Amino acid sequence: MTELRNVPAELSRFRRRVLAAALAVLVCFTLLLLRLTYLQLWRHDELSEQAENNRTAIVPVVPNRGLIVDRSGIVLATNYSAYTLELTPSRIAQLDPTIDQLAELVDITPRDRRRFRKLMEESRSFESLPLRTRLSDEEVARFTAQRYRFPGVEIKARLFRSYPHGELASHVIGYIGRINAAEKEALEDSDDHANYRGTEYIGKLGIEQSFESELHGTTGVDAIETSAGGRATRRLSNQPATPGNTVRLSLDIRLQKLIEDLYGSRRGALVALDPRNGEVLAFVSKPTFDPNLFVDGIDSESWQALNESPDRPLLNRALRGTYPPGSTYKPFMSLAALTTGHRRPEQAFVDPGFFMFGGHRFRDDKEGGHGLVDMRMSIVQSCDTYYYLLANDMGVDTIHEQMQRYGFGELTGIDIAGEMRGLLPSTEWKRRAYKRPDQQKWYAGETISLGIGQGYNNFTMLQLASATAALANQGVRLKPRLVREVIDVISHQPRQRAGETPPEPFASAQHLAVIREALIGVNLEGTSASSFVGAAYTSAGKTGTAQVFQIKQNEKYVASRVDERLRDHALYMAFAPADDPKIALAMVVENAGFGAQNAAPIARRVFDYWLTGVYPSPEDIEAVQKAQATRPIGTPRIAAQLPWPMTPAGPGR
Numbered sequence: 001m002t003e004l005r006n007v008p009a010e011l012s013r014f015r016r017r018v019l020a021a022a023l024a025v026l027v028c029f030t031l032l033l034l035r036l037t038y039l040q041l042w043r044h045d046e047l048s049e050q051a052e053n054n055r056t057a058i059v060p061v062v063p064n065r066g067l068i069v070d071r072s073g074i075v076l077a078t079n080y081s082a083y084t085l086e087l088t089p090s091r092i093a094q095l096d097p098t099i100d101q102l103a104e105l106v107d108i109t110p111r112d113r114r115r116f117r118k119l120m121e122e123s124r125s126f127e128s129l130p131l132r133t134r135l136s137d138e139e140v141a142r143f144t145a146q147r148y149r150f151p152g153v154e155i156k157a158r159l160f161r162s163y164p165h166g167e168l169a170s171h172v173i174g175y176i177g178r179i180n181a182a183e184k185e186a187l188e189d190s191d192d193h194a195n196y197r198g199t200e201y202i203g204k205l206g207i208e209q210s211f212e213s214e215l216h217g218t219t220g221v222d223a224i225e226t227s228a229g230g231r232a233t234r235r236l237s238n239q240p241a242t243p244g245n246t247v248r249l250s251l252d253i254r255l256q257k258l259i260e261d262l263y264g265s266r267r268g269a270l271v272a273l274d275p276r277n278g279e280v281l282a283f284v285s286k287p288t289f290d291p292n293l294f295v296d297g298i299d300s301e302s303w304q305a306l307n308e309s310p311d312r313p314l315l316n317r318a319l320r321g322t323y324p325p326g327s328t329y330k331p332f333m334s335l336a337a338l339t340t341g342h343r344r345p346e347q348a349f350v351d352p353g354f355f356m357f358g359g360h361r362f363r364d365d366k367e368g369g370h371g372l373v374d375m376r377m378s379i380v381q382s383c384d385t386y387y388y389l390l391a392n393d394m395g396v397d398t399i400h401e402q403m404q405r406y407g408f409g410e411l412t413g414i415d416i417a418g419e420m421r422g423l424l425p426s427t428e429w430k431r432r433a434y435k436r437p438d439q440q441k442w443y444a445g446e447t448i449s450l451g452i453g454q455g456y457n458n459f460t461m462l463q464l465a466s467a468t469a470a471l472a473n474q475g476v477r478l479k480p481r482l483v484r485e486v487i488d489v490i491s492h493q494p495r496q497r498a499g500e501t502p503p504e505p506f507a508s509a510q511h512l513a514v515i516r517e518a519l520i521g522v523n524l525e526g527t528s529a530s531s532f533v534g535a536a537y538t539s540a541g542k543t544g545t546a547q548v549f550q551i552k553q554n555e556k557y558v559a560s561r562v563d564e565r566l567r568d569h570a571l572y573m574a575f576a577p578a579d580d581p582k583i584a585l586a587m588v589v590e591n592a593g594f595g596a597q598n599a600a601p602i603a604r605r606v607f608d609y610w611l612t613g614v615y616p617s618p619e620d621i622e623a624v625q626k627a628q629a630t631r632p633i634g635t636p637r638i639a640a641q642l643p644w645p646m647t648p649a650g651p652g653r
Contacts, residue, residue: 060197060198060199060219060220060221060222061198061219061220061221061222061238061239061240061241062159062198062199062219062241063216063217063218063219063220063241063242063243063244064079064159064217064241064243064244065079065159065161065176065215065216065217065243065244066214066215066216066217066243066244066245066246066247066489067246067247068173068207068208068215068246068247068249069246069247069248069249070248070249070251070252070253070256071248071249071250071251071252071484072252072253073248074253075164076163076164076165076169076173076249076253077161077162077163077173077207077208078161078162078164079159079160079161079162080159080160080162081157081158081159081160082133082134082135082157082158082160083134083135083139083140083155083156083157083158084130084131084132084133084134084135084155084156084157084158085102085106085130085131085132085133085135085139085143085153085155086128086129086130086131086153086154086155086156087099087116087128087129087131087152087153088128088129088152088153089120089129089152090152091151091152092151092152092153098150098152098153099113099116099131101149101150102131102143102150102153105139105142105143105146106132106135106139106142106143107132107139108131108132111299111301111302112131112132113131114299114300114301115296115297115298115299116129116130116131118297118298118299118300119178119297128154128156130156130158130296130297133158133160133296134160135155140155143155160295160296161175161176161201161295162292162295163175163290163291163292163295165253165257166290166291166292167260167288167289167290168253168256168257168260168288169251169253169256169260169283169288170206170288170289170290170291171205171206171283171285171288171316171318171319172206172207172249172251172256172283172416172482173206173207173208173291174203174204174205174206174207174208174209174210174291174416175203175204175205175206175208175291175292175294175295176201176202176203176204176208176294176295177201177202177204177294177295177297177298178200178201178297179196179199179200179201179202183202192213194219195216195218195219196216196219197219198219199216199219202216203215204294205418206316206416207247207249207416207482207483209416209417210415210416210417211247211483211486214244214245214247214486215244215245215247216244217241217242217243217244217245217489218241218242219241220238220239220240220241220242221238221239222238222239223238242489242490243489244489245486245487245488245489245495246486246487246489247483247486247487248483248484248485248486248487248494249280249482249483249484250274250279250280250281250481250482250483250484251280251281251282251283251482252281252282252610254609254615255272255281255282255606255609255610256282256283256284258605258606258609258615258616258621259272259282259284259602259606260284260286260288261621262602262605262606262616262621262624262625263284263286263589263602264625265287266286266589266590266592266625267286267287267311267317267589267590267591268284268286268317268587268588268589268590268592269284269285269286269317269318269321269460269461269587269588270282270284270318270461270585270586270587270588270602270606271283271284271318271461271462271464271465271480271585271586271587272465272583272584272585272606272610273465273466273468273469273480273583273584273585274469274582274583274584275469275470275472275473275478275575275581275582275583275584276473276581276582277478278469278478278479278480278481279480279481279484280414280480280481280482281583281610282585282606283318283319283482284318284587285315285316285317285318285319285321286317287311287313288313289306289313289314293306310565316418317461317588318460318461318462319414319416319418319419319420319460319462320418320419320420320460321420321460321461321588322420322422322423322458322459322460323458323459323460323461323546323569323571323588324453324454324455324457324458324459324546324547324569325453325457325459325464325544325546325571326452326453326454326544326545326546326547326569326571326595327382327384327452327453327542327543327544327545327571327595328453328464328542328543328544328571328572328573328586328595329451329452329453329457329544330378330379330382330387330451330452330453330542331379331471331515331518331519331542332402332403332406332408332467333387333390333391333399333451334375334378334379334390334514334515334518335402335406335471335507335511335512335515336394336398336399336402336403337375337390337394338375338507338511338514338515339402339507339508339511340394340398340402342390342393342394342398343375343390344375345374345375345376345514346374346375347374347375348372348373348374349372349373349385349386349389350369350371350372350373351364351369351370351371351372351373351383351385351386352368352369352385353366353367353368353369353385354369354385355384355385355388355389355392355448357388357392357444357445357448358444358445360445362384362385362388362448362449363384364383364384364385365382365384365545366381366383369385370383370385373385373386375514375518376514376517376518376521379515379518379519379521379522379526379542380518380521380522380525380526380527381526381527382522382526382527382542382543384452387451387452388448388449388451388452389451390451391447391448391449391450391451391452392444392447392448392451395447396425396426396427396442396446396447396450397426397427397428399447399450399451400424400425400426400429403424404424405506406467406470406477406506407463407466407467407470407477408422408424408457408459408463408467409421409422409423409424409459409463410424410463412462412463412466412479412480413479413480414462414479414480414481414482415481415482415483415497416482419460419462420460422458422459422460422463423456423457423458423459424457424459425446425450425455425456425457427442430442453544453546454546454547461586461587461588462480462586464571464573464586465480465573465584465585465586466480467586468573468574468575468584468585468586469575469581469584470506471512471515471516471519471575471584472516472540472575472581472584473581474505474509474512475505475506475507475508475509475512476502476503476504476505476506477503477506478500478502479500481497483497484497485497516540516578519540519541519542519574519578520538520539520540520578522540522541522542522543523538523539523540523541523574524538527543527595527596528541528542528543528572528574528595528596528600530596531596531600531601531603531604532600532604535604535607535608536608536611536612537576537577537578537607537611537612538576538577538578538579539574539575539576539577539578539607540574540575540576540578541572541573541574541575541600541603542572542573542574543571543572543594543595543596543599543600544570544571544572544573544595544599545568545569545570545571545593545594545595546568546569546571546588547568548565548566548567548568548569548591564591565591566591567591567592567593568591568592568593568594569588569589569590569591569592570588570589570592570593570594570595570597570598570599571586571587571588571589571595571599572585572586572587572595572596572599572600572602572603573585573586573587574600574603574607576607576611577611582610582611583606583607583610583611585603585606587599587602587603589602597627598627601624601627602624605620605621605624
């Protein structure tokens, strides 16, 4: 039976299917055309940039860090280039076996391994970390020949910070170290974030930290063309990095070294200023440390030795160490008495050798007393009784008001971070410092010892040096500054630090003349006269001895019976020449006893060098060290002589 077909119906159905397919194809092509138009017109720039980024890589170029030089141009901090062996932990399956295999090619010490472990703890696993630094050419060649065996390990050329003079002036210069998590977070929130791309190190202390913005420089950029596998094929463009500027200090490194040698292994601090402009000539804190230890990342053994040492070598004693000023406070007490009218220069009192107050006997340093004492003699002979009576007459709040004007208990504003304020007591301070009502009350007996620089008084040597410089500068107290100028790396032109408008003198010329004349008497006929015999100049000074702990009433202090670290501190403040001061200083030698015997001789050598150019011989330096009344900790040593004169850095570098 023949099947009947409906040809017209089938043709109609076929046409509908063709039309539907054609419409579908048309819609698809329309959508493709619209998409192409959208991508080509509206997203062209964005997609073009993405394509370019896939083809190229932007690599930051870390700038050379700027130099730090002393006032004569002697380089204190510089850079050098060296090869490092670096590992990326995330790309290494077995870390310890890999390091053991590398040790067969390159010398890897236990210290290198400890430092690497410490860096791993502080860093992310995908970061490249140095295992060995400063590889020799032979070591580089040996590793390169075997590089295929060590995925995740590579040789890199890096710049390293170098401190040519080691421990010398380390607290002033500071050091650099790897950027930690807190610093990285702070940088990400700052405007300088882009400038630190690729940078792994930052200033941590001293000038390195406080002048980071000048020393760091400007990061450059390399545009590199890469293959599909991510390998660099060629450099497309280059924006070079701009090195950091040179920071020139007011510090004289010869003077700094002389003082550090004179201190030997003793603990203490000395700050020397130019009273005419506030420039810091020497900024000594002993003991010191070697900042080169921190450049590659300090190992745990070295860190433990520094951090747990009872001598606290990491403490900047000149900036952050606070001490009772002892008798160096007396000239300022006398000046305050003249200013407030509590004393006249000729007014005299009989010193029986003690001062009785509230049943307590405050003893003078001289058995039997000094007899009839006026203001000049009280300073020249350092009469305690005179100042017990004066402090009682003035009261704590008047003392606080006057001493604050001289800068005690106040930040000096020096141009490095970390300065301590110290403590200048007052009734208001005590109310805020203590919680219990009986502790908050100021007792009249507490005022007596303030007159001789004891009690709650605690100040930095920087504050005492600043106040001493103001005495030398007719009562005008200038802000101390360590940086003399910043030299632009491009123009080589020095950029002077902004000066300050000199403040008004804090005392009258007549009153200042009285104090200055008495201080001259101290070095001519008083407590420090023996240290300045035969000096080619006239100087002014004041010795001091400060108690570290309170002995019992009526008990005599005998240094040999007291633990070395509880013995009295030796202090001294001075300026010279007396008629036209060019240098003023304040210093402390911890637990050394009398300032006349153990501090003033150091000041004499400092003045001799600065004013007459006489640099003492190693034998003379050793004699000063051996003259200390109490036994030094460790063996006194004299650092190797620097090869003076040294070649200064060129302009801008």
